[in-house]
Amino acid sequence: MLNTKVMTAFAALALLAACQSSTADNAATGAGAAASTSAGPRPGSQEDLVANVGDRVFFDTDESSIRADQRSVLERQSAWLARYPQVTVQLEGHADERGTREYNLALGQRRANAARDVLVAGGTAGARISTISYGKDRPAALGSTEDAWAQNRRAVTVVR
């Protein structure tokens, strides 16, 4: 096991990290909130998607199939994309921190693909959709709790 000296070092780092991250906000809620000014979000923009459609779907642990309760989000996204045919999007696949980095990169890709397949089935041209995986390396929720992990197992549609 680690000796006490090492533990002290870990603790000191933890304190440092606490100072650094005090300015961090939640990217997901932040984007939506910042955009909802008097005029409302510009139609066809990311802010519009977040505020009026929903930009993300969530997955069960170690799963990449679209949950029944998430499918309607993607169907709304399909309709929204049909309304703005000039918009292209990137689907970002993500995983929670309870897996290894390399496997989670592949898992995130599979989640992005699963979401894309629903959009394509809903009529969006495949050429308008690219995919990328960030694995566990770009969490939306920064905590280490079940709730945070549930928010981080996601595919996010990003207007390019």
Add this chain to the structure above:
Amino acid sequence: MDEAAIRQLSRRAAIFGGAALGLPLIGARATFAQSSVVDITKARTDPIPIAVPNFAGGSEEAQRLGQNIAGVIQTNLRNSGLFRPVDRAAYIQTAEAAAQTPRFQDWRVIGAQALTTGRAEVSGDRLRVEFRLWDVLPETQIQGTAFTAPAGNWRRIAHLISDVIYERLLGEKGYFDTRVVYVAETGPRDRRTRRLAIMDQDGENQRYLTDGSFAALTPRFHPNAQQIAFMSYARNEPRVYLFNLDSGRQEVLGTFAGMTLSPRFSPDGRSVVLSSTRGNDANIYIVDLGSRRERQLTSGGGLDVSPCYSPDGSQIVFNSDRGGDQQLYVMDAGGGGVRRISFGRGRYATPVWSPRGDLIAFTRIAGGQFAIGVMRPDGSGERILSEGWGMEGPTFAPNGRVMMYFRETPARDARGSGFSSRLASIDIAGFNERQIVTPTDASDPAWSPLLA
């Protein structure tokens, strides 16, 4: 010192511009007690008590370097967990006198079994270090070697001497003259900057290899230690790249349409094995570095990632969820004969073959805990070495005796406060777990081969 005894250039001369000299091994084959050779298959051995007085020096500069070198040697040996440096306050004979002629009873009485003495000389930019290793009980010299290098390379000399001591007293190659490439992480959790960084195995000589304009992950050394394969998010297209340490040049590897990840060089250095995603699968490919031809090895229907060659190049271990959850599989290097080797509780990941060939290290996730462990290549003899909230990515030192990996501490709150990721090392017998100090958070360590 008998200068006349100095003879011929050693193999190490090449590293230091042809200037290194080898002293003959006076009584080298003689009598170091057989019992002091550590049986590394034993779970734990008593560390060897060794005295490492400062190396003497004729000038102030030489004295300073002599002190520095002895300090690095002592730290290396202590950190291995296999040596116990004798408290310097207990020394009876002075370092200067010991460098002339050791008075063995003075070292025996304070409990030292082995003694190193040395002398540093500086002329211009050149540093010359003579070092001798003594067996205190029979009063014999085990080794005598001289190294010459630019004075700025004094750490390298200290590491080479440490490896000589390790090899002569333990009967196996050391690992001190090595480097570690890793991912240096800064910034908040959701917007981290991830840069490749390289350092000596003891955490010194830190240097960034990439500038942070794109994320860099999972670096691995070429067997010649001059090239690194890694995953880069340059141009927002995650692909495996090669990085040349001499020129700093980066180039994408392969023409894959999808993401490529988890690269490792073959033991002969002629190809890279990696994983590429396509549709809902990830499959394992080999890219020949000469012809750049790609060859697909797996198509098992699932996510096949983290391939790693056996040191003889005949087999590949990898991670796959083809059976439902993540497990370890071994196949022939041509892609045939796939068999599952992990059957314990939980998910298994990041397999890496020991340079000795006798073990495969892995990450295990079970019961909400992560662990680092080893098993034999047929899956038998599983042992967990360390367990905690988060840890992954073992990498072996070139002698297969020590592993490095990264350990994470969980966030305490919804802002991510308290989360950290640091490097740690452990003896494969499961003792001497130590944090490797890095300037920033760190992940994905990869140990180089011996540099000399």
